[in-house]
Amino acid sequence: MDQIVGYGGQLATGTLVTIELALASLVIALVLGLLGAWAKLSRSRLAQRLAGAYTTIVRGVPDLVLILLVFFGGQVTINSIGASTGLWGYVDISKFVAGTATIGVIYGAYFTETFRGAILAIPRGQIEAGISCGMSKSLIFRHVIWPQMVRYALPGFTNNWLVQLKATALVSVIGLQDLTYNAFTAGRSTDKLFTFMFAAFVIYLILTAISDVGFRALERHYSRGMPRA
């Protein structure tokens, strides 16, 4: 217990990195998810194919492999391109950027499917009704699609977010000092690995519990006027 207090600062900074990483990658994932869903449902064959390739590749490869690929392979690639073209010198991909980008891209693929499913769940007739009333595309999106899409997407969204929050632990392999990394090094340094892993366990549980409360409030908000199941 004394050690937990002693290394408390380490755990706190690690937790902060985990939260920053999760939120920053969530923003990327949301943008990619909305774009992906839009592309998959658009009439353009090219957009459909691109989005299809994106979700197939990203969802078919382990997160860990992608993280290692971006962090190590990405750096080598960028530098060899820079060296052979002479356009730029040595570039260092920071661990935080590599981790955030990779996790954002991975979970963007899952969000794509979540959003696509949610949009498809909206009865087609409602959109047609909007068109026949003379509503513009953006008006239909804002007043018909968005509020219902959010409601349909929320359960899947919550799921994705929880998995994503926990997946941030993977970035400790590239040495980003997140909660898992700091708990592991503190545990190894003090020979109290179990104690520190248990502390990490509790902190992750607190983070997910807090997000659960938040999502329940969102779900209540977007389910106004709907019958309770």
Added chain:
Amino acid sequence: MIRRTFLAIVAAVAVTSPAIAADPLRIGVEGAYPPFSYVEADGTLAGFDIDIANALCAAMDRQCEMVQQEWDGMIPALKAHKFDAIVASMSITEERKRQVDFTNKYYQTPARVVAPKGADFTDTPDGLAGKRLGVQRGTTHQCYAEKMFPKAELVLYGTQEEVFKDLAIGRLDAQLSDSLIAKEGFLDKPEGADFAFLGTDHLDVECYGEGVGIAVRKGDDALREALNKAILKIREDGTYKKIDDKYFPFDIYGD
């Protein structure tokens, strides 16, 4: 607008890049392998490897920066230029030599046999004949035990912890492992109270390799030579001994 943002990014990358080519020397360390490398409560790095790395930098008269890296990504990070040298208790092995170059060793803890106190056998091929000898599977110790003690009954384990546990409860007559690990992980603990080292140090280039060295990128000969000179220098001027004494009860250089 988009083009301007793009140019700004390119400019930012271009401005930040030259700093890397110059000093300081960046050294990859682990921070999760006490007493060689660990973090203090305030997050600072400490341990034998860290002190040695700092001493080598002082001996080379160079500014150094420690970069903490998780063990599994150590060699990839070196190759990706995340840092220039690895000081992380990395054994010099043939397999690793295919990927990186090594300096001369900066330490090599010998392997030793541990048996119950007052055991009536010796750590020789005939002494251990028919004895149940525990070693960790897939390690340098398995290689050595098979080569040196073919008449012993080898018992293989997944982890070193299991070897110590089975030795403690009497399922093994003896075990072979790194002397330092045996001392800190077993002999110094209550469960190892009735046990002791048996016989002498075991060093064998074929199985145990050439010790623990500093890894640099392939072909980085200038840095490798400078580090070799620095290792010699701190061995001679007593810096090495001072660091060694701080962590270990004996000289772990192993000559």
